[in-house]
Amino acid sequence: MKKTKIIASLLSLSLLSSVSGCSLMDGDNKNVLKAAEEYAEAVISGDAGDIASLSIDDDDFEEEVGAFMESCTSNSDKKDAINAILDTMSYEIDKKSAESSKKSGDASVDITFTMIDYMSVYDDLGDGAGFDDYIDALEDGTEDVCEVTITVEFELDDDEWLVDDDDFENIYEVYEFYGDIAGMVLGNVHSITADQFQNALEGSLGLSSNDYYVHENSYYTDIYYYGDGFMVETYIYDESEADSAGDYFEDAFEDYEYMIENGDFEGATYCYNDADSGYIVFDGESFDYDFFDDDIYGGIYYYDNIFVIIVVTSDDPEDHAVIDSMISALGYPAP
Missing domain, CATH: 3.10.450 (Nuclear Transport Factor 2; Chain: A,)
Structure with a gap:
């Protein structure tokens, strides 16, 4: 009887050892x-x-x-x-x-x-x-x-x-x-001068003063450059005409809202709009005729008497970097 138990125990140990060995070898x-x-x-x-x-x-x-x-x-x-x-x-x-x-x-x-x-x-x-x-x-x-x-x-x-x-x-x-x-939007819209805009324009796009236009009268200063898909412009109004900046932005904002409501934009976009300031930033493609109808990257900004557009109709990262540089130079929110 004892002999049978010993043999059974040895067989069990042998079996356990075999299984354990296989497990160790498999791991x-x-x-x-x-x-x-x-x-x-x-x-x-x-x-x-x-x-x-x-x-x-x-x-x-x-x-x-x-x-x-x-x-x-x-x-x-x-x-x-x-x-x-x-x-x-x-x-x-x-x-x-x-x-x-x-x-x-x-x-x-x-x-x-x-x-x-x-x-x-x-x-x-x-x-x-x-x-x-x-x-x-x-x-x-x-x-x-x-x-x-x-x-x-x-x-x-x-x-x-x-x-x-x-x-x-x-x-x-x-x-x-x-x-x-x-998805973060940092920075805010604030007042800028014509000199600040020109310095940012020249520094970011590599332009000289002969490459863009400056128009001044008693009501506003208009500085703009349109070329190679870039649309960069500001209107800085006299305080007596400050409402004109807001009117420009409201027109753009209405077109923007219409585009979004109709699903005519693919990409990332953020906006803010109140009584005396606002912005729209975007990185994607518009299918709305009244809002660029193209690949678009950049932003539209409004503060008090100032209206600014900094946009490129391109999906080229190098063009986007140029826009980023100018927006950053002005301290405005970027896409």
Whole structure:
């Protein structure tokens, strides 16, 4: 009887040992954790190409997420703000959460990303603050942070563990701040002088005083440049004619509202309008004949006795950078 029990026990131990051995041989946590670290490093660097190279759907990643990241950073100020947030990012890999099977070709591990609480920094900005103020505040730092924990899944591909992010849900969750920053409008409309407008025009578009027009009379000063798709103009009215600036803006605002209500615009746009100031900024394509009817990027602004248009009918990032430069020089809200 004892002999039978001993044999049975030995068989059980042998079976357990065999199963355990197979399990140990099947797992590959060491390489999965290495792949997780490479992925996390790529994420906090903000390099779409590096992330794509570590992903099973590399081409789709570049086409979708890479394009999203690029669109959010087309404005230089917003790109600087996003980079300032990336500079605060760190990560922690939960090694105990790692699971892997070379046989099935599947693995997973939890990663927690930490970054500055960029929205609390935004909320603490004073009235009229611009992106320079926001970037400075991000760089100054705060004790408030955001944490995002994701479960990263991997697929074994030719002995290499690659990230399998279904519909890119994980990266969009971590990179939510890209969209948040892209949607921010900072700065305010305020009074400017003719000299300030001319300096911004010449400095941003690389023009000389012979390249644009200045018309002055007793009622207003009109400064404008129209060429190569750029439409840049200001009317600075005498205070006795200040209502004319508001009338110009109201006409533009009515056309803008009509376009939006009829679904004749694709892209991003923001607006503000009150008794003595307002703005419309946009980055997209208008299909409305009365509102450019083209690719449009820039803004229309109004303050008291001043009306300003800074627009280019182009989807070229280089043209957009020129518009951004001029808007930034005046301290007005940018797209």
